[in-house]
Amino acid sequence: xxxxxxxxxxxxxxxxxxxxxxxxxxxxxxxxxxxxxxxxxxxxxxxxxxxxxxxxxxxxxxxxxxxxxxxxxxxxxxxxxxxxxxxxxxxxxxxxxxxxxxxxxxxxxxxxxxxxxxxxxxxxxxxxxxxxxxxxxxxxxxxxxxxxxxxxxxxxxxxxxxxxxxxxxxxxxxxxxxxxxxxxxxxxxxxxxxxxxxxxxxxxxxxxxxxxxxxxxxxxxxxxxxxxxxxxxxxxxxxxxxxxxxxxxxxxxxxxxxxxxxxxxxxxxxxxxxxxxxxxxxxxxxxxxxxxxxxxxxxxxxxxxxxxxxxxxxxxxxxxxxxxxxxxxxxxxxxxxxxxxxxxxxxxxxxxxxxxxxxxxxxxxxxxxxxxxxxxxxxxxxxxxxxxxxxxxxxxxxxxxxxxxxxxxxxxxxxxxxxxxxxxxxxxxxxxxxxx
Amino acid sequence: xxxxxxxxxxxxxxxxxxxxxxxxxxxxxxxxxxxxxxxxxxxxxxxxxxxxxxxxxxxxxxxxxxxxxxxxxxxxxxxxxxxxxxxxxxxxxxxxxxxxxxxxxxxxxxxxxxxxxxxxxxxxxxxxxxxxxxxxxxxxxxxxxxxxxxxxxxxxxxxxxxxxxxx
Amino acid sequence: xxxxxxxxxxxxxxxxxxxxxxxxxxxxxxxxxxxxxxxxxxxxxxxxxxxxxxxxxxxxxxxxxxxxxxxxxxxxxxxxxxxxxxxxxxxxxxxxxxxxxxxxxxxxxxxxxxxxxxxxxxxxxxxxxxxxxxxxxxxxxxxxxxxxxxxxxxxxxxxxxxxxxxxxxxxx
Numbered sequence: 001x002x003x004x005x006x007x008x009x010x011x012x013x014x015x016x017x018x019x020x021x022x023x024x025x026x027x028x029x030x031x032x033x034x035x036x037x038x039x040x041x042x043x044x045x046x047x048x049x050x051x052x053x054x055x056x057x058x059x060x061x062x063x064x065x066x067x068x069x070x071x072x073x074x075x076x077x078x079x080x081x082x083x084x085x086x087x088x089x090x091x092x093x094x095x096x097x098x099x100x101x102x103x104x105x106x107x108x109x110x111x112x113x114x115x116x117x118x119x120x121x122x123x124x125x126x127x128x129x130x131x132x133x134x135x136x137x138x139x140x141x142x143x144x145x146x147x148x149x150x151x152x153x154x155x156x157x158x159x160x161x162x163x164x165x166x167x168x169x170x171x172x173x174x175x176x177x178x179x180x181x182x183x184x185x186x187x188x189x190x191x192x193x194x195x196x197x198x199x200x201x202x203x204x205x206x207x208x209x210x211x212x213x214x215x216x217x218x219x220x221x222x223x224x225x226x227x228x229x230x231x232x233x234x235x236x237x238x239x240x241x242x243x244x245x246x247x248x249x250x251x252x253x254x255x256x257x258x259x260x261x262x263x264x265x266x267x268x269x270x271x272x273x274x275x276x277x278x279x280x281x282x283x284x285x286x287x288x289x290x291x292x293x294x295x296x297x298x299x300x301x302x303x304x305x306x307x308x309x310x311x312x313x314x315x316x317x318x319x320x321x322x323x324x325x326x327x328x329x330x331x332x333x334x335x336x337x338x339x340x341x342x343x344x345x346x347x348x349x350x351x352x353x354x355x356x357x358x359x360x361x362x363x364x365x366x367x368x369x370x371x372x373x374x375x376x377x378x379x380x381x382x383x384x385x386x387x388x389x390x391x392x393x394x395x396x397x398x399x400x401x402x403x404x405x406x407x408x409x410x411x412x413x414x415x416x417x418x419x420x421x422x423x424x425x426x427x428x429x430x431x432x433x434x435x436x
Numbered sequence: 437x438x439x440x441x442x443x444x445x446x447x448x449x450x451x452x453x454x455x456x457x458x459x460x461x462x463x464x465x466x467x468x469x470x471x472x473x474x475x476x477x478x479x480x481x482x483x484x485x486x487x488x489x490x491x492x493x494x495x496x497x498x499x500x501x502x503x504x505x506x507x508x509x510x511x512x513x514x515x516x517x518x519x520x521x522x523x524x525x526x527x528x529x530x531x532x533x534x535x536x537x538x539x540x541x542x543x544x545x546x547x548x549x550x551x552x553x554x555x556x557x558x559x560x561x562x563x564x565x566x567x568x569x570x571x572x573x574x575x576x577x578x579x580x581x582x583x584x585x586x587x588x589x590x591x592x593x594x595x596x597x598x599x600x601x602x603x
Numbered sequence: 604x605x606x607x608x609x610x611x612x613x614x615x616x617x618x619x620x621x622x623x624x625x626x627x628x629x630x631x632x633x634x635x636x637x638x639x640x641x642x643x644x645x646x647x648x649x650x651x652x653x654x655x656x657x658x659x660x661x662x663x664x665x666x667x668x669x670x671x672x673x674x675x676x677x678x679x680x681x682x683x684x685x686x687x688x689x690x691x692x693x694x695x696x697x698x699x700x701x702x703x704x705x706x707x708x709x710x711x712x713x714x715x716x717x718x719x720x721x722x723x724x725x726x727x728x729x730x731x732x733x734x735x736x737x738x739x740x741x742x743x744x745x746x747x748x749x750x751x752x753x754x755x756x757x758x759x760x761x762x763x764x765x766x767x768x769x770x771x772x773x774x775x
Binding site (some may be wrong): 057070071074076077079080083114115117241242243244245255257263367368369370372379381383385393394396398402403405406435 | 458461485487493505510511514542563574582
């Protein structure tokens with residue numbers, strides 16, 4: 001079953017003795033060895049982080065071979081974007097990696113803006129970075145919550161989701177939705193922050209550091225947490241690079257690779273932040289890295305709030321800008337009544353323009369770009385091809401979890417089944433991104 | 437290296453290299469693919485040792501019809517390159533790069549699922565995203581979007597308004 | 604429970620038979636109501652979270668929107684121990700046989716909530732990869748629209764299901 005590759009640097013034979021056909025007594029350990037058992041974990045399973053299926057060949061409790069089987073959430077997002085306008089592509093693409101929707105939207109919009117040759121206004125860039133970093137914190141909280149629950153620490157699940165609710169309140173106030181916002185659009189963001197938005201985020205920044213301290217106090221030196229995570233899911237730097245792994249998985253192995261520092265976008269080069277890098281290459285190191293990343297994200301959010309200047313949030317070019325003045329009201333997102341009066345009663349040209357922009361949308365010159373952003377799971381890339389029309393020609397989402405999942409056999413073969421769960425939890429895959 | 441410098445270095449060996457919208461991309465022939473990628477990976481100044489993605493685009497009506505795109509990245513030097521190979525209609529096969537970049541294993545399986553491109557020498561070219569036994573290659577431009585009048589495993593799912601409810 | 608005596612109503616039968624039937628009917632009605640009440644009181648969902656709606660379902664089970672107030676915080680991993688399957692998320696063609704098999708493994712009485720527009724009708728993904736409505740595979744009791752529905756919307760759907768269960772005759 002030679003499915004996923006293992007590089008020569010990690011010879012699985014070095015970890016586990018080959019199991020022969022007949023029952024015999026192992027000279028080294030003195031235990032009785034028999035034939036292996038092939039069992040199926042998933043796709044409906046509480047601990048596989050979504051619809052992931054693992055075909056495990058077990059010798060007792062030890063995993064000899066592991067084959068991940070994906071495709072149970074394949075949604076055809078890439079094909080669907082070819083049949084809708086460019087702006088509608090944002091709503092499709094945002095549901096790929098559904099725990100980090102702002103990152104999907106940002107990558108797509110940056111790619112399309114490069115094709116158009118425009119840049120979003122300064123305030124929009126700052127709001128984009130602000131929302132992205134808040135999303136990074138909420139994604140890491142879900143990782144901590146589900147990871148803790150899978151390892152048996154059920155209270156961590158409740159704490160993680162409690163903190164996440166604070167962030168979802170901010171998102172709901174700013175964008176109208178708790179998830180899958182379609183807030184970052186081509187040319188900027190669709191709505192400005194509401195009046196109570198900034199004080200709300202500042203209150204969050206005051207409360208959150210104490211909560212992260214709570215997590216550290218609970219888990220950092222917890223003997224059970226250490227037993228389950230230290231030395232589990234080892235993935236060296238060579239293995240990781242050859243298997244295409246990015247994000248905290250790669251940084252835990254000592255490679256300082258982060259798209260925000262290597263190829264900055266949205267003004268990231270002007271923000272003062274560190275990228276935590278560890279050398280343990282195990283699940284515990286990844287846990288420490290993600291906690292540190294949450295703190296660094298809060299630093300960036302603080303800098304974003306400090307540098308917010310009044311200004312437009314959507315590019316002014318009438319051929320690109322979304323023709324509406326939206327805001328979040330008590331019953332959802334709505335248009336400004338003065339704008340509606342303008343297009344319905346005052347100006348016929350404005351109505352025609354509004355109609356054309358909404359139904360046909362922006363026209364993007366022919367070409368192709370690849371835009372990468374740093375999502376909580378690694379390098380999220382968008383390969384966008386345009387043929388000069390009103391619809392995308394090809395949108396390929398390079399999802400970090402898709403590449404990271406290839407590393408599962410390398411991490412897991414030779415260890416126990418329970419360590420498999422801990423290793424996959426530390427990988428933090430989101431099957432929506434893997435299968436798209 | 438800046439995109440312009442990178443393009444200059446690569447143009448020496450692959451003349452069809454352009455810089456567009458900040459991206460460097462080069463077109464190579466199918467027969468030179470493995471050699472060129474090995475050189476791109478092992479050269480010290482280029483060291484494009486990280487493969488981000490392998491995918492394809494379908495341009496029906498033009499020759500070559502299918503274009504396979506390899507996104508390469510250098511972590512040390514912080515630059516990127518796109519390598520493209522054109523495949524004619526009816527001749528959709530290309531050597532696998534999973535011996536050079538093991539991460540391309542799944543990317544190539546996915547591309548085969550969607551476009552029908554055979555990757556010669558791939559260790560395990562089974563369906564990845566689509567169920568076994570799927571008929572056709574969905575992302576080709578000649579295939580419909582689907583969702584109505586879908587056929588799978590002998591079942592036929594009609595459009596929503598003609599369906600009766602099941603209890 | 605006070606017995607309602609139907610004075611002066613002729614059901615076409617002898618008064619003693621009528622009284623016997625009424626007494627039996629009231630007993631069974633009481634039993635129906637008791638069983639209906641018991642079934643809805645602590646309905647255990649099976650874990651069938653697929654995509655984005657699964658995260659909202661987990662939020663519904665977490666601290667702020669507490670499903671535990673109806674005894675439903677215990678998501679059973681094994682379908683044999685579950686009463687309710689909340690299909691939360693988009694069902695792809697590859698996942699459809701798995702969904703049907705999990706549903707078949709659930710013992711009676713069982714109910715299905717289709718959470719989100721993707722499970723109810725295919726959602727925004729009218730394409731080759733997504734089953735256009737999970738009711739083509741399993742019978743659905745309550746459809747909860749939304750993309751994704753807020754936990755409060757899911758709770759509204761669950762309460763509607765509770766009403767349906769409470770007022771259904773269990774023994775036909």
